Amino acid sequence: MKTFLRLLVLLLIAGSFAQASHRPPNVIIFLADDLGYGDLACYGNPIVQTPHLDQFASEGVRLTDCHSGGTVCSPSRAALLTGRNPYRSGFFYIHNRNTYLRDEEVTLAEVLKQEGYETAFWGKWHLSTLEKTRYVHPGPGEQGFDYWMGTTLNAFDKLGGPRSPKAFIKNGEPLGAIDGWYCDVIVDDARDWLANQRHKQKPFFMYVCSHEPHTPIDPPQEYSSRYDNAEVERLEKQIRYGRVNRPQRDLSGYKKDYYGTVNQLDDAFGRLMKTLEEQGLKENTLVLFTSDNGPETPVTLEESRGQWEDPIRDKCFGSPGVLRGMKRYPYEGGHRVPGLVRFPGVIPAGTNSDVLFNGTDILPTVCGLVGAKVPANRNVDGVDASSAFLGQQVRRNDSSIWFFPHHGDTWFRMPQISMRRGHFTLVAWLPKRSDGVLLDEWLATSDPDRVELYDVSVDPAQSNDIASEFPEIVSSMKQEMTSLWREMRDEGLSN
Template sequence: KEKGYETAFWGKWHLSTLEKNPNYTHPGPGEQGFDYWMGTTLNSFPAHGGPSNPKRFIKNGEPLGEVGGWYCDVIVDDAREWLKSKRNKEKPFFMYVCSHEPHTPIDPPAEYSAKYDNPWVDQLEKENKYGTVARPKKDISEYKKDYYGTVQQLDDAVGRLMQTLEEQGLAENTLVLFTSDNGPETPVTFLESGGQWEDPIRDKCFGTPGELRGMKRYPYEGGHRVPGIARLPGKIPAGSESDVLFNGCDILPTVCGLVDAPVPEGRNIDGVDAFNAFLDKTVTRQENAVWFFPHHGDTWYMMPQVSMREGKYSLIGWLPQRDPDVQTLDQWLANNDPVRFELYDLELDPGQGNDIADKYPETVATMAKKMTVLWREMRDEGLAGKKK
């Protein structure tokens, strides 16, 4: 904004509640710097049964009541209107458009589902690997058409947004990033103990990470390596591909670099200016990229909690098993470091099926020390923030 940008946000706001409450106040999009916003909080959406006719949208602090249509269409249509008539056309702009689709609950218009009720989709289901995660024991095949239909519905919505950029003469000078926040949802949570925890709302989840291992909540590659598309005509060659790591926390410093704005000081900035990744060029990092998901460590959750990338290697780490009768989750996190490790060569084994930790003990030891340092910094910062 100090560089003259107008800012706007639409969709899923996953940082706080937006509804006014006399008992507490959370900084919403306006307090975080957005000039214009229209959104819902995470927990306000599933309670109303589906993405159609959402009831809890708030725009610039004012509740809208029920809004007709489907979630992705509602936010994209409002974003298109903002581009056409509500923004200051003398200023550059930053837009953040965050759809619930294809998050659960999944319920696309019938005309979208009907397109995928056919033998071709049936064959796709036979070929999909689902990150080596076990599928439900019950038959959920009738729902796959809804998932594929939802994906096309989102694709069409994004297409309309891109069309508006073209119509407004903005497409050639706008960086567009399209990505996801995590790997695909699983219809069930597979438990190492051999059981499955089922949640019917997930029965329509048919996203797959292909050959990658793990899905949402897994620190394996399938949990955090997600689709990423970057478009900037004249700067990023059309149709090009890159194998260079670009992490979600790189977005802020990368955008700062593009608009010649200083990266904010006085806070932890985990990412780097990684625009070179879009050009398939080397990105220099001072620290390794690290991912964490707090599986509780008791007998029901025996999958790993931490992963770290260094060059071609991925190190997977486990915290010690938690006894829920002795330690709360916070106590367990605050007092433990990773104690068990797996190592994978992602160039040779992107599906992480061949653990080479025993073959390269010195590499594991060196990377484990770095993982522990990063884990402690992340853990302690989070716990300090919670105390505040």
């Protein structure tokens, strides 16, 4: 009865926000880049100081089964904004000349704008190219954002890392080089917009996408120096890296930079939340903090084959915690990420939820909370999963599924697909691509082949393949996986 009443209260409050005469709730989504499930203190990291995110977690719900919509950058961002599995939109890998978020896609910003919201975006876009000097595709302004300031990709520029001057673009116009670290630049502008530039009579949607802790990693010395000591060296030996081997080279001198970067990101997020509170907006704002995928892998597979040396990834000390896999891997560590949600008066403070919440759920969940309609006449894979914020089960039409359809020999040891049904996860490999077969042809004709089954409720590290013990579950899940894979793949390849 207590559980039912809590869920009823959530639905009633959400409905009252949407129907009352006063302004409906504001929405802020803060997306970190390559932040691992085990990178925050509130998720068990024994090294990194994240006091602002820890405090934020104590004021809302900590999701322990939160997932990005993809295992790599562009796909997960497409899923977040559209509520659709990114492969329906053609995002099999990342944005390029032929892969971008098309006009016909309906974004969360467009939905909320129709509901009278003022919409704003900051940071890494990675769904099309923003620079007018190159090929032009729809950018944030064409995808529903009234105000935007950002970059196409990360802090990769001619001058180096995230502290170098960066060529930001604002509302389609180049700003020239802006000196400062990426998260500080975008958060400072977002705070100014929040305090001085927005329409004070409108509800707002803010989408803030940091570069950190994506490579290149180069935090201010005041942050990295906090982690340059023997105790950090001792504790780092306890950190897990998803069963992905570290390079044999000694990279120990770089760990301080990764930890300092996460610490810096925490401070930037804290400043944004402080401005929100100073403006008297904390109580009427839903804030979601999460990551676009698991932590970046060290250069291991490529290095072992003598194919690639990439010193830019030597500073990658992100951790998926107890999970298996990292960025790109369909194993849990590639897409299970931190998920912190605060909505005062609606979400009980200091709670935890082990109910699965997926990146595709963000659009329909926000729609449900503000009383907006989910875009019709299209396949929306996410569902209104607001009950997960109270620890209550979510009703889904289909199982959640993630892809990384790589095709090179280097990555062939890694599966390409995973699917969750309850506490069971099925991971699968596509057949190896034959020499001379084009990628599109291989994708269009390949179905899940070899599989493994894990019970992540008791084996989050996915170390015990139980496929032989549950043949009926394997058969049923593989059939559903194949059906979903074909449907989403074929829709994506037709774009």
